[in-house]
Amino acid sequence: MAIELNIIPHQTEVLNTIAEVFKDVEITTENPIHQNPIINLNDNQIQENIDRIWQDSNLNIPRNMQKRRKDNKNILGIDAKLETGTGKTYIYTRLMYELNERYGFNKFVILVPSTPIKEGTKNFIKADYSKRHFSDLYPTKKLSLEVLNAQPSQQSGRKMFPTSIGNFIRGNRQSKNKINALLMSDSMLLSKKTMAKDDYDQTLFGGSTQPYSALAETKPIVIIDEPHRFKRKNKAFQCIEEELKPQSIIRFGATFPDLPEKEGKDYNNLVYDLGPSKAFNDNLVKGVAVQTIEGASMEDGKIKLTNMSYRPRTCTFRNEKTKRVFTLETGSFLNTIDEQFGGIYIENIWNTSHPDITKGVTLSNGQVLQADDIIYSSVYGETYQELMLKQAINNHIRKEKENFYRENKIKSLSLFFIESVYSYRRGKDPGPLRVTFEDLLRQRLKEEIKLLNNKETLTSIDVEYKDYLLASLNDISKTNGGYFSVDNSTNDKDIQWEVEKILREKESLLSFKNENNEWNTMRFIFSKWTLREGWDNPNVFQIAKLRSSGSEVSKLQEVGRGLRLPVDEYGNRIDDEQFHLTYLVDFSERDFAQRLISEVNKEVESYYNLSGVLSKAAQERQTTEENLFAELLSKNLVDIEKNVKEGKWSELISLYPELNGGTEQDKIVDENKDNKGKVKIRPNKFKEIQNLWSEINEKYYLKMDDITDEDLMEVVFNILNEKSLYKKVIHHTKEQKTFKDSNKVGVKEEYIDHHFSEQTLQYNEFVKRIQNHTGVSPNIFHKAMIKHSKDHSIPDDYFNSVTLTNFINAFQTWLEDSFIKRFSYQKIGVEAKETALTNADGTMKDSIIQGNLGIKRDENVIIPENFLYDSFVYDSPKERETISHSDIEEVVVFGKIPRRSIQIPLYYGGTTSPDFMFILKKKNGEYVVNFVVETKDIQNKNKTRKDEDYRIESAKVFFEALKEEGLPITFKKQMKNDDIVNMIKELVK
DSSP: OOOBOOOOHHHHHHHHHHHHTTTTOOEEOOSOTTSOOEEOTTOTHHHHHHHHHHTOTTTOOOGGGOOOOOSOTTSEEEEEEEOTTSOHHHHHHHHHHHHHHHHOOOEEEEEESSHHHHHHHHHHHHSHHHHHHHHHHSTTOEEEEEEOOOOOOOOSSOOOOOHHHHHHHHOOTTSTTEEEEEEEEHHHHTOHHHHTOOOOSOOOGGGOOSHHHHHHHTOOEEEEESGGGSOTTSHHHHHIIIIIOOSEEEEEESOOOBOGGGOOBOOSSEEEEEOHHHHHHTTSSOEEEEEEEOOOOTTOOEEEEEEEETTTTEEEEEETTTOOEEEEETTOBGGGTOGGGTTOBEEEEEEOOOTTOSEEEEETTSOEEOTTOEEEGGGSOHHHHHHHHHHHHHHHHHHHHHHHTSSSOOOOEEEEEOSOHHHHEETTEEOHHHHHHHHHHHHHHHHHHHHHHTOSSOOHHHHHHHHHHHHHHHTGGGGEEEOOGGGGGOOOHHHHHHHIIIIIOHHHHHOSBOTTSOBOOOOEEEESSSSOTTOOOTTEEEEEEOSOOOSOOOHHHHHGGGOSOOBOTTSBBOOSSOOEEEEEEOGGGTTHHHHHHHHHHHHHHHTOBGGGTHHHHHHHTTSOHHHHHHHHHHTTSBOTTOBBOTTOHHHHHHHOGGGGTTSOGGGSOOTTOGGGGEEEBOHHHHHHHHHHHHHHTSOEEEEEOOOOHHHHHHHHHHHHTOTTSOOOEEEEEEEEEEEEETTEEEEEEEEEEEEEEOOOOOHHHHHHHHHHHHOOOHHHHHHHHHHHHTTSOOOTTOSSHHHHHHHHHHHHHHHHHHSTTSEEEEEOOOOOOSOSSBOTTSOBOSEEEGGGTOSEEOOSSOOOTTBSBSSOEESSHHHHHHHHHTOSTTEEEEEEOOTTSSOEEOTTSSEEOOSEEEEEEOTTSOEEEEEEEEEOOSSOGGGSOHHHHHHHHHHHHHHHHHHHTTOOEEEEEEOTTOOHHHHHHHHTO
C-alpha cells in the first residue's frame, strides 16, 4: 500500500502565511556559499508583514496571541499553532521546499524532543510517497535529510567528525535546487560528547572543528516541533540560541509553553492559529468518543499524594478512607497504606523521566504522581483490567468489521497505554497482561468465526473477513506488538520486528497484506507513554488507557495519537465523513469527556465573541440585549464587535456569570483577585438575624416510632421475596461522542455494551454490609433469609453487589414511604458553637466562601439594603429573583442559608438545609415572623422529585418542632410561579 498525500486548504494557508513574513525583506547572498542567504533582521518590512498578517480577518489571529519577544533581536521568531493531527510534519517539510523556491534558503535544522518524533519525521520525509508528492509539487527540488544519531565510541585512531553534520554543512548554494536538512533530538543537541568537542581530525568551512560552531557558521533556520517541550528557560532552547545562533526559529505545535506568573502562552510572532475547536468543527480530525466501564467497588482503596521532599527523599500519602497519613521512602510499598495496592512500590522520589513532569513520585508500575494526585486500587485490579480488555476487544472488532466491509477497506488499529513493560513482556516471554489479552482475543475471534460459519450464505467479503480472522487466530502473537523505551537498546529479533512495524513502517501497519500477499494481522499496539507526541497513525480508532495519567496532563495530548483522519487500503485520506476515536478510560476518569470538551473550548473562551449569548443573558437579567451590550462597552470589557477584550475574561465572568457560554465557572478564574472568592457578612444585619440563626442551629435529634423485631423481619422477608431483587452483576460501557455545536464542541453519550460477572460476596460480608447501610441486624436478616429459602432456590451468585444494592434501595423505599408521618424532632439541649456564620466563641465571622452560598455572583446590580451579605450571590434565576424582590418594608433582614449549615436530619438518612431565612415585621413595627424558605425553580409541586418531597416534609416537621419550643417560625416551599413578595405579604397580614 502506498499512502497518498492530499493537499488540504489550511496547510497551504499556513505555508503562504509563514512565507509572507519574508516578503520584500532584504535578503542577501553575498556571504559564503555554505551559508544560508542572510536576512536583514533590522528591516522594518518584517514587522510590517507580521502586522498585515495579524490584521487579516481571514486568519483571525486573536489579539491576546499577537505577541513579539524583545529579548533576542538577533533571531526572528515565527510561530504556527496547529492542532494535533492536522499535518504539522507535512507543513514544515513542505515549508523547506517553499522557502527555498521563494528565497533560496537551503539550510534547515529540525529539532524534536524524543526518539519517536525523530523516527516519525525521518520516516515521513524519506518515505517514497512523500518524495513522490513533493517532486510533483517542486519538480526541480530535492531535499537531502541528514539524521544525527548517537555516535559510536571511538577507542583509538582518528576522531571522525559526525558524518551527518559534515554532510549537512558541506551543502552549498551552488546546488541551487538542493535543500539541506539536519534532524536531531534535544538530547543529541545537548550531547557535549558529540557537539562540544573541538578535537575532531577534520576542519570544515570557516576552520571549525566543533559541531556547534560549524552549524552556527551555516546561518541556519531552525524548525522546532512540539515547542512546549522546548521552554525558553530550558537548556535545549538556550543551546539553540547560544550555540547554533540561527537567523530564524520557526515553531510548530499544538501546545506552546506557559509564560511565568500566569501571563498566558509564550507566543512569538504567531502568524497562524488552528486551535482544537476549529480542528474538530471543520472535520480536520476525528471526533472523540469516551467510554467508561462503570461499577467501581464500594470498597475500593483510594490514596492521595499530599507532599514530597528532596532532603530527605520522602513523600507523604493520605488514606482517603481512614484519613491516616503515611511517610514513605524509595522502595516502600503502597500496601502499607492500603493492602489493596498489592506489590506496587515507590521507585523514585523527586526527579522523573516523564516528559511533562519534572518533580513527582514514580511508582514501580511506571506511573508518575504529582502532589494532590489520587489513585485507586481497582484501576489495576485484575478483574477490572480484564473488563477493560474485553471492552477494548469488543470495540475493536465492531469497528474493524465496519471498516473491513467498506467498498475501500480501512485497516483498524487499537493503541493500549499500559502500566509497565513488564506486564506485557518479561524478557522473551509474554507478561501476564499479554497472556490475558491474547486469551480474550482468541475467544472473541472464535465467536466471530462461529457467527460467519452459521450464516446460510457467505458473501465474498464474508469469506475474506473470515480468512483474516483465521489468520489472526492461527498466530495470535502476531496480532499485537509493543514499543517501550527499553526497546531502543535491545537486540532481540522478535522485539525489533515489533518495533520496526510500530515505529518505522507506517505503510506496513496500515496494510492488510504483506509483500508475500499474506495477511498482516498486527493491529493492537501496546506502550507506556513512549508513543506520545510525534508518533501517530491515521488508522488508530481506539486508545485504551489501562493506566492513569497521574498528573493533569493535556487531554488533547492523550487522545492526539489517534486524531488524524484515516486512510483506506489504497492510501487515500478520507475526509468527507465523521469518524470517532474511541477513548476507553477507567472509572477514576469518569469526567474525561467534559474535561476534554473544556480544554477544546478553552481557547475559544479566551477571546470569545459574545454575539451568541447576549440575548439569553439579557433575558435572565431582565434587560434588553442593547442595554447589556452598552454596559459591557462602558466597562471596557468588550469591543464594538462584541469580542471580549484581552485580559478581561475573568473580570467579565465575575461580573456577568451568565456570559460564561456554558463552561463551568471555576474553569476560568482570576487568582489575583482573592476577594472574588469570598463574601462578607454585614455586621449590622447579622445582629438582626442572630437570634433566629442561633435557634435554627440548635441541636435536635430525630426520633422515629418504634417497630418490633418481628415487624422488621417481616419487612426484610417481603423484600427478599421480590422477584426483581436478585440480578447478575453487569458492567455497562458508556460512550461519549463529540459533536459540533456552533463554534464549540459538545458531547453526547450512549451505552453501547455490557459484561456479566460471576463475582460474589461472602455471606457474612453481605450481611455485614446490609447492617451498615440499613441498620437491620444480622440476626433479623438471617431469620428472614432462612424463611425465604424454604420456598425459593438461592442461585450460586445470589450474594453479589447488585443484589446488595437492590436490597438497600428497597429497604430505603420502604423506610421513606412508611415513616413519612412516623418521626419527630426533639431538642438535645446542646448549644451549637461554631457555625457557618459564627466562630467557636459565638462571634460573627468576617466572611464566608462564595461557593458555600452560590456559584453565581452578580456585581452589576444594587445589593438590597436588608441583605445579610455584601455581594449578590445566587444559584438559580429564581434565587436571583427572590434576592432582588425582597427589599421591601416588611423584611428587616434576609439572607441565603449557607450550604449544609443547618443540616436537618432526615428520617431515611442524610440531611437537608433550606435556602433562605427572613426576619419579618408588621406595619406597626412588631416583629412577628421568622420565615424560612425552600426555593424550587420549577413550575409546580407535581414536578418535584420524590426525594425532594421527603426533604421538604422533613423540614416542615423540624420547624414545627421549633415552633412548639416557642420560636415563632414559618416554613414555606417556593415554586417558580411563587413571588416572594406575595408570600411575605400573606404572612404578615
